[in-house]
Every structure is written in C-alpha cells, then in structure tokens.
Amino acid sequence: xxxxxxxxxxxxxxxAQRATYLGLGKNxxxxxxxxxxxxxxNSSALIADAVxxxxxxxxDLVALATLxxxxxxxxxMHPYGHGKYxxxxxxxxxxxxVAAGGGLVWHSAMLVHSAExxxxxxxxxxxxxxxAIGLNEALFHITLRAGKKSRSQTVIANAWHxxxxxLSSLVAMAGIGGAMAGFPMLDPLAGGAVGLMIAKTxxxxxxxxxxxxTDSQDEEVLQTLETVLSAVPGVSSCKYVRHRRMGPYQVxxxxxxxxxxxxxxxxxxxxxxxxxxxxxEMPEVTEMMVHVTPALxxxxxxxxxxxxxxxxxxxxxxxxxxxxxxxxxxxxxxxDVRTIVSSVPDVKWIEHVHVHYIGGxxxxxxxxxxxxxxxxxxxxxxxxxxxxCGAPGVAREPGLLWVSLE
Numbered sequence: 001x002x003x004x005x006x007x008x009x010x011x012x013x014x015x016a017q018r019a020t021y022l023g024l025g026k027n028x029x030x031x032x033x034x035x036x037x038x039x040x041x042n043s044s045a046l047i048a049d050a051v052x053x054x055x056x057x058x059x060d061l062v063a064l065a066t067l068x069x070x071x072x073x074x075x076x077m078h079p080y081g082h083g084k085y086x087x088x089x090x091x092x093x094x095x096x097x098v099a100a101g102g103g104l105v106w107h108s109a110m111l112v113h114s115a116e117x118x119x120x121x122x123x124x125x126x127x128x129x130x131x132a133i134g135l136n137e138a139l140f141h142i143t144l145r146a147g148k149k150s151r152s153q154t155v156i157a158n159a160w161h162x163x164x165x166x167l168s169s170l171v172a173m174a175g176i177g178g179a180m181a182g183f184p185m186l187d188p189l190a191g192g193a194v195g196l197m198i199a200k201t202x203x204x205x206x207x208x209x210x211x212x213x214t215d216s217q218d219e220e221v222l223q224t225l226e227t228v229l230s231a232v233p234g235v236s237s238c239k240y241v242r243h244r245r246m247g248p249y250q251v252x253x254x255x256x257x258x259x260x261x262x263x264x265x266x267x268x269x270x271x272x273x274x275x276x277x278x279x280x281e282m283p284e285v286t287e288m289m290v291h292v293t294p295a296l297x298x299x300x301x302x303x304x305x306x307x308x309x310x311x312x313x314x315x316x317x318x319x320x321x322x323x324x325x326x327x328x329x330x331x332x333x334x335x336d337v338r339t340i341v342s343s344v345p346d347v348k349w350i351e352h353v354h355v356h357y358i359g360g361x362x363x364x365x366x367x368x369x370x371x372x373x374x375x376x377x378x379x380x381x382x383x384x385x386x387x388x389c390g391a392p393g394v395a396r397e398p399g400l401l402w403v404s405l406e
Contacts (some may be wrong), residue, residue, distance in 0.1 A: 012150040017067055019146040020155060023139050023162060024060040027053050030132050030165075036078070041125035048173045049129070052100050052165060058095045059161050066090075066154040070247040080287065083246025087209040090153035094209060097161055104168060104195030111175075112185070112192075126180070129173035136166035151248035151284060153212070157205045164198040166365040175320025215244040221282075225252060228281045234258055236295050246286070252278065253289035259360050260294035261365075267292045293356050327362060330355035337364050 034050030066089025074081045140162040148156030171194045176187070222241050229238040241254040258270055271290045278285050334353045341347055351367035 009051065012016065012146070012264050013067065013071060016146040016150040016152055016155045019139075019143045020063045020067065020158060022062055023143055023158065024064070026135055026139055027056040027060060027165075029136065031057065033128055034132065037124050037128045041123075046176065049132070049168050052104070052168050053132075055096050055100055056161055056165060057312060059158055060098050062089050062092050063152075063154045063158045067150075067152060070152075070154075081246055081249065081250055083249050086153050086214065086247030087212040087245075088158045090208040091206055091213070093154060093157040093161060094202045094204075094206035096145035097157070097164055098199045098206065099202075100161075100164060100168075101195045101199030101202060103200060105170070105192050106195075108189070108195060112189070125181070126173060126176045129169045129176060132169035133166050133173065136162045136169060136328050140166060142191070153205070153209060153247070157202075157209075160201050160205065161301045164201065166193045167198065170194070172390065212245045217243065218245075221250070224282065225254065225278065227279050229254060229256055229274055232256075232270065232273050232277050234262075234266070235274065239293075240291075248284060249286045250284045252284065252285050252289045253291070255291045255293050257295050260296075261354075261356060294356070296358060330357075333362065333364060337366060341366055341368055 031050055031053040034046050034053060038046035038050055066085055066234070070082050070084075070086040070089070072078075072082045140159050143159035143162055147153075147159055148159075149303060221243050224293050225241050225243065226238055229235055236259070237256040238254050238256045241252075243252045247328060254274075256270065256274055258267055262270075274290050275288050278288055308394050333355050337353050337355075338350055341350055341353075347368040351369055353367075354365040356363040356365070
C-alpha cells in the first residue's frame, strides 16, 4: 500500500476505535441506569434489558481487542498478517447476538406464562427505555459507518449489537407502556418477535465470519480481479484466480497468460503491472502472487475462461507438472543443440539458442551466423533433419516439438 492509502487506513482504524470506545461508555452508563431504575420501578423488562446491555460491554471489549490484534504487522509465525483474528472476533460478537436474541425470546415466553402476576412498572422505566433507544440507534449508525470505512467485520457486528439494543429497549418500552395501559401481553409478544430478529442478524454475521475463516470465494471479487487483470497490457488472459480475506485486507493469487516467447524480464514487468492495476482498483489487496503461464496457441492464443478453468481448480497445473518434470533442463538441451549446429561447416558461430517449455513440450529456437545468406540456406538444409526429428541428444526429449532456425 502507498503512503496515502496507509494514512487513510490508519485514520479509519482510529475512527473505528473511537466509535467502539463511545459505545463502551454508553453501555456502562445504560447498564447501570437500566438496572437501578428497573429494580426501583419494578420493571422486569427493563432489568432484562440491563442484562442485554451488560453483554454489549463484553462485545465492545472483544471488538477493541480484535481491532488492535488484526492490524499487527506480519511476522515469522503469521506471514500473512493477523487479519484472521477479525472474523474470529466477529464470530464472538455474532454469537453474543444470537444468545441475546435467544435470551429475549426465552424471557418473553416466561412473561407470557406468568402474565397474570406481572407487576405494573413506574413511569421512570418508560423514560429510561426511551433514552436508551435514541442512544443505541445513534451509536448504531456511527459504528456501522466506522466499521465499513475500516472494513472491520467485528465493528460492523458490534454496530448491529447496538441496533439489537435499540430494538430490545423499544420492546421494553412497549411492554412497560402496555403494562401501564392495562395490556401486559404486549411486552412478551413483541419481545419474542424482536428476539428472533436479533438472533437472525447474529446468525447471518456469524455465517459470513465462518465463510471468511474457511476462505470461501466471493464471486464479485473474482469477477473484478479477472476484469482488471485481463485489461493489463501483455496479458492474453487469466485463470485460476483466487482470493482470501484477511480481516480488512485481501490476499490474491492468479495465473496470467502471456506471449510464450517473451523474456523473463518482460514477464516480470507484466507481473508488476498486474499488481499495480489490482492495487489501484482494490486498495484492500495487500499481497498478490502472480504466476506466469505461456500461451499454448500462438503468441496471443485464447486461453480457457476463468469459469471453465476455475471449475477444475489447480488440477490442470498439477497434471502438467509431471510432464515438465520429465524433461531435461534448458542448459542440457542448449548444449546439445549448440554441439549439433556448430558441427555444420557453414556455421561460424551461434548468436543464441532459446529453449521454451510450452504445453508440456520443448521448442528450441537457434540463430546461427554464417558469412552469406547462401551459407545460411545451406546450413538450414544441413540441419533440416535435426529440426524435423530432433538432434542427436535432443531426440531423447519426449516432448520436443521442433528446432527452428531464425
């Protein structure tokens, strides 16, 4: 990441921490206020809501710890960084949401069972619930915005925890108001419905965290990567595009297909352009591994699309590796070819010999130097049998395609 991107990331992190600290302070105040007023005003709904706010304090502490740990730099034991702690923290907070929702449903069921014996709460309980709704809803929007800017799943999950607080306070206020108006059943019925909503939100966030922990692929991210890589000059196509989310960051690897006879330095330049293009489009990508594959059908032959090649995963590469492993090194092949070509009387010296491994086969390109064009034609005639069937020593290569003369 560049300096500006790093500064922006740090600013977003600080905003997320401020929002979480603000939420922590709010939860401490509300837990104490709800508990005291709930006991003095004789409101069981408000006491239950105070217990819910107490769970939010734990969620805030988890979010703060996760924010700090997930941003630690990579080290020997964590070469990809500590980003995976982010979905772990989000999974913890989402579990608290599910537990809070389930607890609210259970509490509501108990209130329905004992509705006749419910005491009528005082007006103070109604006002404290009203204040809690406003505070929690405001914190929801502040925290959600900070979580999206910092790309923190834990902070986003914590924002929804604030929303669940607002809903539970709304239920408590409705129940308190209904009890004061002579309709005590409104509290448990509304509480059960909202409890299910809270549990559903927690389940969705938890499932997303599990997907990140198991490196599930995001089709939209893959499509963006393929589009960006295919537009890089020098890239014929791309395949086997994969990504993994490391908390707020992304790690990507892909195979790009380039012209089969370009130099190693030219291929390295294409790789550098690929990385630059992806990071310009997706600043959250902090690490990218680009594998270079030569085109199989000419300099710019079409390669399989990502939808076709990804369906086979890395099977194609794994099946082609044994074929390449069975071939001799380019040093040995070049030495044999130089020996054969140097034996031709019309060849004075050899400018270069290039050995290519393409599609599990070998292609050798030779540039011999002769005094005159006629001598070059004569040398070509002399070397034609070797170019057609493989030179002695090179003929042992099972994948030899041809020896061509430039």
